[in-house]
Amino acid sequence: MLALDAPVVPPSARSRAAQGLTAAAALGIFALQRCEDCGAVQYPPRDACVECLSARLRWRAMERGGELLSETLIRHGQELYFRRRAPYRAGLVRLDVGPSTIVALHRACEGAPSRLRLRLALDKAGQALLIGLPEKDVPDMADDPIIRETTCAPRARKVLITDVKTRVGRAMAEALVAAGAEIVWAGFAAPWKPSPHLEALRALGPVTPVPLDVTDESSVRELAGGIGGKVDILINTAEHHRPGAIASRNGIETARAEMEVNFFGLLRLAQAFSAALKARAADGQASSTAWVNLLSARALSNDPAHGTFSASMAAAFSLAQALRADLQASGIRVLNVFPGPIEDEWNALVPPPKLSPEALARTVVDALERGLEDVYPGEVAKDLIARFLENPKALERELAG
Ligand SMILES: [Zn+2]
Numbered sequence: 001m002l003a004l005d006a007p008v009v010p011p012s013a014r015s016r017a018a019q020g021l022t023a024a025a026a027l028g029i030f031a032l033q034r035c036e037d038c039g040a041v042q043y044p045p046r047d048a049c050v051e052c053l054s055a056r057l058r059w060r061a062m063e064r065g066g067e068l069l070s071e072t073l074i075r076h077g078q079e080l081y082f083r084r085r086a087p088y089r090a091g092l093v094r095l096d097v098g099p100s101t102i103v104a105l106h107r108a109c110e111g112a113p114s115r116l117r118l119r120l121a122l123d124k125a126g127q128a129l130l131i132g133l134p135e136k137d138v139p140d141m142a143d144d145p146i147i148r149e150t151t152c153a154p155r156a157r158k159v160l161i162t163d164v165k166t167r168v169g170r171a172m173a174e175a176l177v178a179a180g181a182e183i184v185w186a187g188f189a190a191p192w193k194p195s196p197h198l199e200a201l202r203a204l205g206p207v208t209p210v211p212l213d214v215t216d217e218s219s220v221r222e223l224a225g226g227i228g229g230k231v232d233i234l235i236n237t238a239e240h241h242r243p244g245a246i247a248s249r250n251g252i253e254t255a256r257a258e259m260e261v262n263f264f265g266l267l268r269l270a271q272a273f274s275a276a277l278k279a280r281a282a283d284g285q286a287s288s289t290a291w292v293n294l295l296s297a298r299a300l301s302n303d304p305a306h307g308t309f310s311a312s313m314a315a316a317f318s319l320a321q322a323l324r325a326d327l328q329a330s331g332i333r334v335l336n337v338f339p340g341p342i343e344d345e346w347n348a349l350v351p352p353p354k355l356s357p358e359a360l361a362r363t364v365v366d367a368l369e370r371g372l373e374d375v376y377p378g379e380v381a382k383d384l385i386a387r388f389l390e391n392p393k394a395l396e397r398e399l400a401g
Pocket residue numbers: 035036037038039040049050051052053054
């Protein structure tokens with residue numbers, strides 16, 4: 001028997017072809033399959049063209065416009081998830097690019113017939129969902145239940161940032177305060193070390209510094225015991241990075257320090273905090289909602305000039321995938337962020353363009369507000385992911401050169 005407030009996510013079984021929709025939604029792209037032979041746009045996703053049976057279907061970004069033909073108010077559902085959310089509006093929409101489909105309607109959409117915009121979003125189970133939005137933004141757009149279900153906006157949420165003693169951590173805290181976070185717990189290690197960033201943050205109303213050393217299991221457990229049950233969004237900014245080729249150093253101390261923070265730090269956080277987040281995932285409006293990992297585009301393919309750092313981030317990326325699978329059943333979004341080189345002392349020798357901590361922080365807030373799962377902030381990261389998806393072997397050789 002389910003407790004009344006146990007987290008319930010929508011049914012999540014999807015075909016392999018439909019995972020293309022999920023992949024686009026994870027990146028915030030409105031993409032559908034188009035036939036390479038006859039040009040027909042497909043929906044729902046399929047293995048062969050509905051017009052000519054060609055198997056050459058490619059995912060492409062599409063125009064978002066459509067026409068609402070009719071709508072209904074759904075009051076019942078086979079699935080517990082939908083029953084709990086009834087009544088809600090559903091509409092039959094003819095997309096400008098061709099197919100017609102059923103979508104969930106934002107409450108500000110006009111009645112049929114009317115124009116609307118479509119958005120591909122991830123639902124609580126991490127699966128793609130088509131949403132109909134009013135053609136123009138309305139005030140309090142994000143307060144609609146369907147938007148709240150599919151996004152993780154920091155506004156009025158309680159957020160833990162694991163390390164604010166860096167420029168990235170500070171920028172993250174400032175961006176969250178600007179986005180309306182109710183509380184920002186600002187983690188800091190090594191309290192004896194002065195930090196201009198921590199001092200500057202103390203002046204901001206919603207920021208509360210909390211001691212946290214992700215390399216120390218008892219420190220992580222102690223903080224989780226104190227505030228773990230209240231955190232809505234956890235943002236792991238803790239990072240250890242030393243540039244250098246692997247043969248340029250003796251011993252493994254630097255590599256070990258990178259793994260201690262970047263990999264084992266994430267593991268300690270996951271072990272200490274994820275149970276508490278999962279327990280609160282169904283707390284209505286104030287539920288726990290997201291876990292953010294600041295990884296690196298170097299996790300995709302090793303940058304030999306940052307050899308051990310890249311390796312530690314690849315390990316963290318893999319662990320983050322395990323964490324995502326674990327939290328998905330509770331409806332908590334894991335946002336993995338893969339920035340290119342950041343403007344910091346450890347990338348001093350890297351040529352521009354580099355990403356400012358402030359731009360990185362704004363991208364993370366934007367990704368939470370849009371409910372994304374994977375983001376590649378900055379020109380370099382976007383270039384790396386495009387090259388990686390096209391040909392991982394070529395990227396490996398190019399980075400080696
Ligand atoms: Zn075709």
